[in-house]
Amino acid sequence: MRTALDCPFSPGSDTIPQVWAGRTAQLSDWRDVLRPRRIAGLPERGRTILGEAGLGKSALVRRIARDGAAAGDWVTPQLRMPSGSDPLKLVARALLGLADRAGLPTSREKRISDLLSRVETVAAQGFSVTLGHQSGPEPFTALTDLLVEIGRAAIRQGDVAVLIHIDEVQNIDDKDSLSQLLISLGDAMAYETTATAPGGVEFPRSLPLAVYLTGLPDFAGAAGADKGATFTRRFKTTTLAPLGNEDLASALQPFVADGWPVPNGEGGIGRVRMTPEARDAILQACCGEPFLFQLAGEQAWYAAETEVITREQVIAGWRAARPEAAAHVERILQRLPDSERKFLEAMARLAPEDRSLTRIAEAAGYPGASSAGPTSQRLDGMRGIIARGKRYTFRHRAVEAYLTSDWPEMA
Numbered sequence: 001m002r003t004a005l006d007c008p009f010s011p012g013s014d015t016i017p018q019v020w021a022g023r024t025a026q027l028s029d030w031r032d033v034l035r036p037r038r039i040a041g042l043p044e045r046g047r048t049i050l051g052e053a054g055l056g057k058s059a060l061v062r063r064i065a066r067d068g069a070a071a072g073d074w075v076t077p078q079l080r081m082p083s084g085s086d087p088l089k090l091v092a093r094a095l096l097g098l099a100d101r102a103g104l105p106t107s108r109e110k111r112i113s114d115l116l117s118r119v120e121t122v123a124a125q126g127f128s129v130t131l132g133h134q135s136g137p138e139p140f141t142a143l144t145d146l147l148v149e150i151g152r153a154a155i156r157q158g159d160v161a162v163l164i165h166i167d168e169v170q171n172i173d174d175k176d177s178l179s180q181l182l183i184s185l186g187d188a189m190a191y192e193t194t195a196t197a198p199g200g201v202e203f204p205r206s207l208p209l210a211v212y213l214t215g216l217p218d219f220a221g222a223a224g225a226d227k228g229a230t231f232t233r234r235f236k237t238t239t240l241a242p243l244g245n246e247d248l249a250s251a252l253q254p255f256v257a258d259g260w261p262v263p264n265g266e267g268g269i270g271r272v273r274m275t276p277e278a279r280d281a282i283l284q285a286c287c288g289e290p291f292l293f294q295l296a297g298e299q300a301w302y303a304a305e306t307e308v309i310t311r312e313q314v315i316a317g318w319r320a321a322r323p324e325a326a327a328h329v330e331r332i333l334q335r336l337p338d339s340e341r342k343f344l345e346a347m348a349r350l351a352p353e354d355r356s357l358t359r360i361a362e363a364a365g366y367p368g369a370s371s372a373g374p375t376s377q378r379l380d381g382m383r384g385i386i387a388r389g390k391r392y393t394f395r396h397r398a399v400e401a402y403l404t405s406d407w408p409e410m411a
């Protein structure tokens with residue numbers, strides 16, 4: 001009944017999971033705000049979606065792009081920025097793909113064919129085009145110009161948004177190419193063209209371009225600090241939190257209610273069910289981490305072949321997954337600067353009612369509460385791992401469980 005081929009859980013990264021939970025605010029932001037506003041020619045900032053590893057940033061925007069493509073939008077694939085590489089090259093290559101989609105290569109205008117060859121050069125040589133001291137505009141202006149032409153083509157087509165998804169933005173370590181990239185995307189989004197209303201009245205409108213940047217929270221520092229106001233004026237940043245238990249329970253409801261449909265091997269459809277206790281055990285194991293949710297689900301699926309997934313199977317499956325679950329949280333902690341990790345460890349050692357900034361600062365060896373201020377601010381505002389208040393609490397439930405209990409052990 002339950003085979004590897006039918007398993008709907010997918011703990012691999014960069015997939016759009018079949019068992020989808022939550023993120024309704026972000027999905028509706030695209031559907032109800034960003035997409036319709038840009039298509040209507042209204043200004044609307046690009047979106048930056050940040051969060052710790054495994055919180056589902058890539059999956060979220062891939063899903064938005066998939067929904068967009070299904071509605072006829074022109075979307076780039078997820079453009080993952082490998083560290084040390086030139087982002088302009090990758091983006092130029094993707095824009096040429098969009099230009100194809102927009103039919104620009106068939107244009108007989110010389111201006112357009114010149115523009116396409118300028119962007120071909122950027123795709124081949126990237127940022128180094130600038131270093132060649134050749135005359136002519138900087139490479140990023142070629143990208144901006146092409147984006148504008150793609151946007152105009154989308155207006156002619158009607159009811160189409162252009163979506164650009166740049167992932168792992170924290171890997172863009174070269175300040176100049178990051179700045180060029182952000183300026184180019186920002187300029188294209190801010191660009192206004194003239195549209196004509198029925199009756200011949202001309203009015204300015206923005207292009208139907210939407211840009212999503214996704215990556216680790218460290219990007220906020222890198223982009224915010226030196227790009228300052230320009231960047232924040234042009235991109236709206238959201239830091240993802242873990243998934244709530246209600247969302248996770250809803251995602252598993254099809255298993256509990258009707259059973260998840262799978263081929264039964266005889267040409268028909270069988271159904272894999274889950275007891276409510278098994279569902280609760282998955283919620284307890286994963287602590288709201290999308291990655292661990294998929295992992296717990298997958299392991300429970302493989303734990304037996306029966307029609308019903310039971311609590312015992314979830315626990316047996318999780319036992320096999322424990323090392324990976326612990327490694328997931330350890331990776332998050334290890335990536336943090338020393339000061340932040342020490343702060344979290346000190347916070348975890350205190351009883352929940354003792355977690356005031358003063359007490360945590362003291363436990364972490366700071367001379368006073370105020371000197372721990374910047375660290376606690378980063379852990380809250382930038383990373384979303386803790387929430388400050390009179391008493392500090394953890395928002396990242398897996399980090400909390402790891403530091404304060406014997407999780408990933410499960411009775």
Ligand SMILES: Nc1ncnc2c1ncn2[C@@H]1O[C@H](COP(=O)(O)OP(=O)(O)OP(=O)(O)O)[C@@H](O)[C@H]1O
Pocket residue numbers: 010011012013014015016017019020021022023051052053054055056057058059060215216289290291292293294
């Ligand atoms: N909304 C969701 N509901 C259920 N599972 C999800 C959801 N979002 C992501 N996942 C699962 O979580 C895992 C991690 O997702 P994803 O790779 O998108 O995370 P990420 O934040 O991009 O991580 P990284 O920082 O490592 O790139 C994947 O297995 C994915 O299937």
Ligand SMILES: [Mg+2]
Pocket residue numbers: 013014057058059167168
């Ligand atoms: Mg990712």
